[in-house]
Amino acid sequence: MDTEFKPNIVGFLCNWCSYAGADLAGSSKMEIEPSLSVIRVMCSSRINSNLVLSSLLWGADGVLVAGCHPGDCHYERGNYYARRRFALLKKILEVLDLEPDRLQLSWISASEGKRYSEVVNTFAEHISQAGPNSLAHNPKV
Amino acid sequence: MNGQIGVYICECGPNIKDRIDIDKVIEDISSLGDVKTVKRFPLLCSNDGKKFLEEEIKKEDLSHLVVAACSPREHEKTFMDVCEQADFNPYLFQLINIREHCAWMISDKNEATAKAIKYIRAGIRRVALHRPLEKKEIESIPDVLVIGGGVSGLEASLSLAGKDRRVYLVEKTGSLGGMAKKLSQLLPNQGSNLSLIDEKVEQVHNNENILVSTSSTVGDVRGFLGNFEIVIHTDGETSGFRKAQVGAIVVATGFDVFDPEENSQYGYGIDNVFTAQEFEEQIKSGNVLLKSGKPPESVAIIHCVGRKERGYCSKVCCCYSIKFAHYLKDNLSNVNVSELYVDLCLPHKSDQEYFEEAKKKGVHFVRSEEEINVNQKGDQIEVEYHSEGKTDSIVVDMVVLAPAMIPSGDTPELAHLLNIPLDKSGFFKEIHEVLDPISTPIEGIYIAGCATGPKNIPESIVQSQAASGKILSSLIPGEKIVPEVKVSEIREEFCTGCQTCLSVCFYGAIRFDSFKGISVVNEAICRGCGSCVGSCPSGAIRSKHFTYPQLYREILEALR
Ligand SMILES: Cc1cc2nc3c(=O)[nH]c(=O)nc-3n(C[C@H](O)[C@H](O)[C@H](O)COP(=O)(O)OP(=O)(O)OC[C@H]3O[C@@H](n4cnc5c(N)ncnc54)[C@H](O)[C@@H]3O)c2cc1C
Ligand code: SF4
Ligand code: SF4
Ligand code: FES
Numbered sequence: 001m002d003t004e005f006k007p008n009i010v011g012f013l014c015n016w017c018s019y020a021g022a023d024l025a026g027s028s029k030m031e032i033e034p035s036l037s038v039i040r041v042m043c044s045s046r047i048n049s050n051l052v053l054s055s056l057l058w059g060a061d062g063v064l065v066a067g068c069h070p071g072d073c074h075y076e077r078g079n080y081y082a083r084r085r086f087a088l089l090k091k092i093l094e095v096l097d098l099e100p101d102r103l104q105l106s107w108i109s110a111s112e113g114k115r116y117s118e119v120v121n122t123f124a125e126h127i128s129q130a131g132p133n134s135l136a137h138n139p140k141v
Numbered sequence: 142m143n144g145q146i147g148v149y150i151c152e153c154g155p156n157i158k159d160r161i162d163i164d165k166v167i168e169d170i171s172s173l174g175d176v177k178t179v180k181r182f183p184l185l186c187s188n189d190g191k192k193f194l195e196e197e198i199k200k201e202d203l204s205h206l207v208v209a210a211c212s213p214r215e216h217e218k219t220f221m222d223v224c225e226q227a228d229f230n231p232y233l234f235q236l237i238n239i240r241e242h243c244a245w246m247i248s249d250k251n252e253a254t255a256k257a258i259k260y261i262r263a264g265i266r267r268v269a270l271h272r273p274l275e276k277k278e279i280e281s282i283p284d285v286l287v288i289g290g291g292v293s294g295l296e297a298s299l300s301l302a303g304k305d306r307r308v309y310l311v312e313k314t315g316s317l318g319g320m321a322k323k324l325s326q327l328l329p330n331q332g333s334n335l336s337l338i339d340e341k342v343e344q345v346h347n348n349e350n351i352l353v354s355t356s357s358t359v360g361d362v363r364g365f366l367g368n369f370e371i372v373i374h375t376d377g378e379t380s381g382f383r384k385a386q387v388g389a390i391v392v393a394t395g396f397d398v399f400d401p402e403e404n405s406q407y408g409y410g411i412d413n414v415f416t417a418q419e420f421e422e423q424i425k426s427g428n429v430l431l432k433s434g435k436p437p438e439s440v441a442i443i444h445c446v447g448r449k450e451r452g453y454c455s456k457v458c459c460c461y462s463i464k465f466a467h468y469l470k471d472n473l474s475n476v477n478v479s480e481l482y483v484d485l486c487l488p489h490k491s492d493q494e495y496f497e498e499a500k501k502k503g504v505h506f507v508r509s510e511e512e513i514n515v516n517q518k519g520d521q522i523e524v525e526y527h528s529e530g531k532t533d534s535i536v537v538d539m540v541v542l543a544p545a546m547i548p549s550g551d552t553p554e555l556a557h558l559l560n561i562p563l564d565k566s567g568f569f570k571e572i573h574e575v576l577d578p579i580s581t582p583i584e585g586i587y588i589a590g591c592a593t594g595p596k597n598i599p600e601s602i603v604q605s606q607a608a609s610g611k612i613l614s615s616l617i618p619g620e621k622i623v624p625e626v627k628v629s630e631i632r633e634e635f636c637t638g639c640q641t642c643l644s645v646c647f648y649g650a651i652r653f654d655s656f657k658g659i660s661v662v663n664e665a666i667c668r669g670c671g672s673c674v675g676s677c678p679s680g681a682i683r684s685k686h687f688t689y690p691q692l693y694r695e696i697l698e699a700l701r
Contacts, residue, residue: 008700015214023212026241034247034256037263037699038238040213041687042627045645046671050680051692059700075670076572076582076647085675 007061007127009036011120012051014044014078017068017109024113025120032117033124036064043067044105045078052089052103053096057135062102062127066119069107079107098135102127144175144269147203148261149194151185151210153240158183160244162254166209169258175269177201186216191223198227205233205268209261211240230273232626232686237264263698270691278621279665281367282388285612286311288359288555291319293393293590293601295341300609301391302350305618309385310345311373312355313551317342319395320591321598325424328464330491331598354383358551362390362558365666366585366615367622388616389585391608392569393601394555396591399447399544407446407542408515411522413437414540417461424468433520436473437538441524442466444482447545449511453566455595458543459486463499465541470502479505479535481513481526489597515540546595559586560649568594579608582647584666587611627686628667629674631660635681642673642682 013019019040025032041047044067055063065086067079086105093100106119148170152158167179178201184190185208198206206229208220213236221231239257247253283306287294290312302308316322321338345351354373360382361372367388374382401409401416408414412432415423423429431437442462448454459482466478480499485506487493500506509526516523518536525534548567556563561581564570569588572580579587587608590601616622631642631651636659643651643660650666651673653659662673662682674684683689 010696010699019212020214023214023238023241026212026245029245031248032246034252037256037259038242039692039695039699041671041692042684043670043672046675046684046687048675050689051696054693055696055700058697060696075668075672077645078647078670078672081645081672081676 005128005131007035007124007132008059009062009064009124009127010055010060011036011038011064011066012041012044012047013038013108014067014074015040015042016074017072018044018066018106018116020110021066021108021112021116024111025116026113028113030113030117033121035124035127036120043073043075043078044082045073045075047082048085049089049092053092056093056098056102056133059133061130061133062104062123064104064106064120064123066106066108066116069109072109096135098133099130102130102133145177145202145204146175146207146265146268147177147197147201147205148179148207148209148265149185149197150179150181150239150261151190151208152181152183153210153244154184157210157240157244160250160253161239161257162250165254166258166261170261170265173262173265176265177203185210186219191219191226194220194223195227198224198229203229205235205271207235207237207261207264207268209237209239209257209264212238212242232274233268233271235264235268235271237261259698259701262701263695266694266698267691270688270694271686274626274685276623276626277664278623279367281616281620281622282386283616283618284308284385284387285616286359286369286371286385286387286390287393288390289313289319289393289395289590289592290317290345290353290355291393291395291590291601292321292338292341292598293395293592293605294319294391295345296602296605297391297393297589297609298345298351299341299348300606301612302348304350306350308351309371309373309387310351310353311357311359312353313358315356315377317345317353317355323418323421323425325421325468326464327598328460329495330489359555359558365583365663368665369585389587389612390559391605391612392555392559392561392586392588392592393590393605394549394551394592396546396595397549399451399547401446401542401544403447404450406512406514407443408517408522408540409542411515411517413522413538414515414542417458417465417541417543420465420541424465429469429473431538437476439477439479439535439537440469440539440541441479441481441522441535441537442541442543443513443515443524444480444543445484445511445545446542447547448483451545451547451566453545453595454484454486455546456486456488457546457595457597460489460492460495460597462541462543463496463504466499466504467495467502470499470504477505477537478503479507479537481507481509481524483509483511546591549592552592559583561586561588564594566594568592579604579611583649585615624665625667625669627669627684628664629662629669629671629682629684630664631662631682633657633659635679636660637679637681639678641676641678645672645676647672
């Protein structure tokens with residue numbers, strides 16, 4: 001295994017829970033793996049196949065979608081839609097011959113700084129092990 | 142684009158300065174196209190910092206602004222206010238979180254610096270695609286529609302009506318008061334005295350700011366917080382309809398009771414088997430009598446009628462059943478009273494004592510499984526019950542059934558009219574049963590009292606006061622309403638009219654224009670969650686501040 005491999009992970013976090021959880025991880029000075037880049041959206045329901053597949057096709061080695069726990073979405077039902085789309089996306093990834101576990105969905109609340117650090121660090125470790133995403137090609141911006 | 146982007150990096154005291162090599166960040170960022178200036182400042186959120194930013198925006202004639210500092214959850218609003226102060230559209234600004242998400246999370250200074258550069262580059266790329274968004278102010282009407290004239294509706298009307306606020310109180314039946322008005326007395330811990338309810342009815346009638354419509358229903362409701370258009374239909378002598386505009390709505394349509402005829406085991410229909418309401422009427426008239434005209438010598442009160450069928454406990458029946466027992470013991474000499482319950486629910490602080498007192502007066506409390514059978518036995522009634530695995534029975538002169546509280550009959554239609562959801566028992570559904578028990582997904586529409594489930598009078602009143610508080614604080618006479626700015630819009634040319642978006646919008650902000658065959662977002666209702674954007678198969682919906690191009694830019698920078 002290439003020990004030099006540094007993955008690039010995209011993390012879509014909902015504003016109300018998971019982003020706040022990430023803030024808490026930061027203000028508690030928890031050490032977080034820098035390979036994940038955070039993109040803030042208002043709700044996990046904004047995330048769909050366009051955004052996830054673009055990320056992977058453009059070279060992301062992993063994609064994390066994180067939202068409020070079921071029942072706690074700031075917009076009531078958004079994370080249920082995210083969950084359904086996620087199930088479908090997993091199937092699409094199989095068809096594309098990409099390991100489905102390059103995509104992860106997690107529920108992280110605003111008070112779960114520790115959980116944020118665990119989710120991100122474990123996912124980053126997993127992606128490091130999995131190695132580079134074979135589909136990747138990085139278009140010039 | 143010929144941008145004039147200004148990038149300002151906050152040292153945040155030592156918080157960012159010590160953990161990120163700001164000079165390196167500046168060096169790296171300065172060479173990016175469209176970046177006009179990159180500067181650092183010790184504490185941007187301080188008064189000096191805000192003044193500095195305001196002057197910079199003007200002096201540098203910026204087209205867009207990026208601030209790299211702390212979390213948007215902490216100071217986005219602060220810097221947006223600075224933008225407004227500088228006559229600069231606050232949506233042309235982006236705050237990059239290099240404190241929580243870099244300085245505080247990554248202990249290696251080089252790594253933290255590299256990460257900060259990555260985020261700031263993403264911010265610069267993103268902000269270049271921001272368009273100015275305009276805040277809208279909408280006139281709002283302080284008046285309120287209250288549907289249902291039971292204690293809940295009365296309380297809401299009295300709390301809300303005032304010099305600057307009219308209340309339209311719509312009651313389906315011919316008179317106000319709801320169930321409370323039909324009771325023989327209140328529980329002793331509630332003061333027993335029913336004049337409390339009569340007083341409220343009178344106060345409502347005497348209040349010139351409350352327009353009461355009895356024998357009336359709500360025919361149509363359109364609009365949103367601050368601007369609902371309603372139509373009230375009135376039957377009977379003064380039949381006709383009245384149109385009005387209100388800013389908010391309180392739904393207080395109360396409950397109905399389970400019909401014991403639905404299940405023959407309760408024996409409703411047999412002589413001398415009464416419902417609790419019928420029994421309340423008898424107490425009220427002062428004549429608790431059998432069909433034969435004689436007073437009963439033995440009475441069985443059956444709790445939990447319909448509990449199994451409905452799947453929930455109605456909370457108030459145990460207490461009023463004990464009230465009946467007290468009445469019987471106090472008013473009929475030598476009467477034998479039995480209470481058959483499945484579970485006793487005595488939730489309030491004085492209930493236990495009230496129950497113990499009833500036992501002292503000789504009332505028999507019998508726990509029974511739900512299979513109670515009420516059958517005629519000669520002139521009398523046999524009540525068969527199951528207790529601890531055995532079948533037993535008692536024979537009595539009179540049976541009183543305490544039926545479950547169920548959603549009031551019009552609930553489904555009203556839910557449809559108002560576009561608010563029902564729970565699995567068929568009552569109106571709270572946004573959150575614990576955290577926000579009087580709000581609905583539609584801003585400006587509140588639910589109170591038994592309309593959301595079984596409650597006693599004090600609980601109903603508390604809910605109405607809470608709903609009134611929400612309305613009083615959000616619909617201030619003379620003040621305009623500023624709806625969410627970062628909403629979604631549907632681009633006509635791409636919409637195929639599939640209506641997927643209608644089904645995902647929790648707030649009912651999207652309607653279908655059947656003439657054009659497309660869907661349309663009502664921006665005054667939209668909260669900007671982006672569910673519809675994510676679900677539209679044609680990519681026709683644009684989330685104004687989280688567009689695809691903006692997010693794609695962020696993704697590309699993340700992957701650089
Ligand atoms: C037998 C019995 C005894 C009780 N005893 C007690 C007691 O001693 N103490 C106590 O605290 N609680 C008692 N309760 C509970 C008490 O009755 C309720 O808590 C209270 O009535 C709830 O008030 P409400 O306004 O929410 O509902 P309701 O009293 O049901 O009032 C709702 C009103 O809305 C009207 N309405 C319904 N649909 C529409 C529509 N579509 N448009 C316009 N108007 C409509 C109805 O006609 C009614 O007037 C008892 C209940 C029962 C059944
Ligand atoms: S989901 Fe998209 S295409 Fe379908 S109706 Fe809504 S906007 Fe139009
Ligand atoms: S962004 Fe959310 S609230 Fe607005 S129309 Fe779409 S689904 Fe409804
Ligand atoms: S707001 Fe967090 S998932 Fe919807």
